[in-house]
Amino acid sequence: MNIENDVIETLEQLENFLIQVESGALGLKDVAGIALATSNSDGRPFVAVLSDKHELLLGRWVSQDVYENGKDLVRTGPKRN
Structure with missing residues (x-):
């Protein structure tokens, strides 16, 4: 898999x-x-x-908290100010 070793720890980082x-x-x-x-x-x-083509272009590991609580953010996209 093409996943970088950087871990996204917070929803802000996501x-x-x-x-x-x-x-x-x-x-x-x-x-x-x-x-x-x-x-x-x-x-x-x-x-x-x-x-x-549903191929993985890039991946980043995420914390369990981000995985559980970031689904809406991924679904709806980030809110820009």
Whole structure:
């Protein structure tokens, strides 16, 4: 899997990550969606940036708290001021 070792520990960090993905700051191409998921090998939670072919473009590990409480943020997207 293409998951970076950085762990997103807070909802604020998750929101900043989503803003970076949406703004193109990470240079990812063909982004079609973002999802919270768990690793099949060890059950560890992560946020996945998916391509239009449902391939993992980028992933970041998330804390259990972010996994449990960040679902609405991922579903609706970050709120920009």
